[in-house]
Amino acid sequence: MLENCNIPILNKEKINHYETEYIIDKLGGEGRMYCIDVYNGVQIIYNRFHCYEAPKTKVDNNSIKYIEINHCLRGKFECLYDQEYYAYLTEGDLSISxxxxxxxxxxxxxxxxxxxxVLIDIEKAQNNEIFSEFNIDINLISKKLTxxxxxxxxxxxxxxxxIFMEMYNVDNDMKVDYLKIKVLELLLFLSHTDFEIIQDKKRYYPKNQxxxxxxxxxxxxxxxxxxxxxNKLAQEYNININTLRKLFKEIYGxxxxxxxxxYRIEYSIELLKSTDIPIIEIANKIGYSNPSKYSAAFSKYVNMTPQQYRKSDIKMD
Structure with a gap:
């Protein structure tokens, strides 16, 4: 199923009949996607990326209709939808689209x-008899989204x-069978979820903001x-100060x-490591006219003074 999405794959390793690992290309970093087929038309994908750019996906065949369910364990995912609004998935969140x-x-x-x-091919997955035994209707879930x-x-x-945390640590000898149970639990949960109520709590924001x-x-x-x-910056950029505060925290955590x-301290750390600029000048560069206040702020963040940090970095080199 994943291969139908035109993701740039650098390498593919077939582990067994159910499991395949993909190394993803063109990311400016490292990306791995570990896929497990649990039911006909239902695939679980473990994603691990160390990069800023997410892999671009596209299904060429318009007749293939998928439901995509994502759970974020670590990090934050940002996406611009329909050129209109941004959505953010943060640690512990679940998205469905x-x-x-x-x-x-x-x-x-x-x-x-x-x-x-969890990637679901709607047409194929609907034919799994076990879903009907639990009153799980894939088409109904899809219609809620449509x-x-x-x-x-x-x-x-x-x-x-x-539902999700137990899916990250499963013994290999029972992995597929256990994940089948967890997928049933997830789909049963979504079948009884009122998406209209969730809509009031959705986390997406206008592109311009x-x-x-x-x-x-x-x-x-x-x-x-x-x-x-x-406050002055908010006025100059024509955005409400409360909106600025809310969205900044949403984006950057x-x-x-x-x-x-x-950021000022982190920038000064790079200057201490990579240049011979005197510490008093570094303090001025990041807005500290008083070197003692800079040293106190630095020590609070790094647990040592700028002088100690520079000396320790030289010794490490």
Whole structure:
């Protein structure tokens, strides 16, 4: 099934009748997808990536209709849908969508991602007799998605964690059979889920707002020596300050002021490692006119002073 999606595969290793591992190409990093066929038309894919750009997928045959279910274990996934809105999948979240939903851009926000995907070929999967025994209707789940042409994101809950966390650590000798049980549990859960209620909690945002927040972040990263006035920045970029705070944390995982403080120190770490610039000048470059305050902030973040860090880095070299 995965091979129908035109993912750029660098290498493929068939483990056994059920399992195949793929190494993904053209990512600017490393990507592995470990696929297990659990039912006819149902595939579980363990995803592990160390890169920023997610693999681009496309199904050429329009007659093939897939449901895509994703659970994020680590990292964050960002996607621009239909050139209109961004959606974010963070640790513990579950997303469900139709594969035909148009994805314009896909990224791993933090440069790494680990998670699990359940890919369902609707036509083939519907013919599994065991699904009808549990009143699981794949077509009905698909219709729920089709009604709103949407992606649904469920925030991490105890029930979602229960379903998925057990799927990450399964003994090899019972892997396929155990995963069959977990897929039944997942599909039963989705069959009794009201997507309209979830719609009020979905985590996606207009493209123009997200790109405005990213522009502000780029401005901040290029002007570390200036003490930022976030209210003024919000006015200049024509975005509500509360929206800026909310979306910045959604994208980057921390409040905007926390990110700015951390980024300044991280930037100074690179200067300490790669240049001979005096520490007092480094402090000025990142907005600290008082070297003592810079040293205190640095020590709080790194557990040593800038002087100690530079000396320790030289010794390591």
């Amino acid at each position: 139709r594969w035909s939903l148009k994805k314009s851009k896909e990224f791993f926000t933090f440069g790494y991602y680990e998670g699990l995907e 009604l709103n042409n949407d992606i649904y994101i469920m925030r991490a809950t105890q029930q979602i964690q229960h 997200i790109e405005t927040v990213k522009s502000i972040k780029n401005y901040l990263s290029q002007n570390l020596g200036i003490k930022p006035d976030f 921390v409040p905007i002021y926390t990110w700015f403080k951390q």
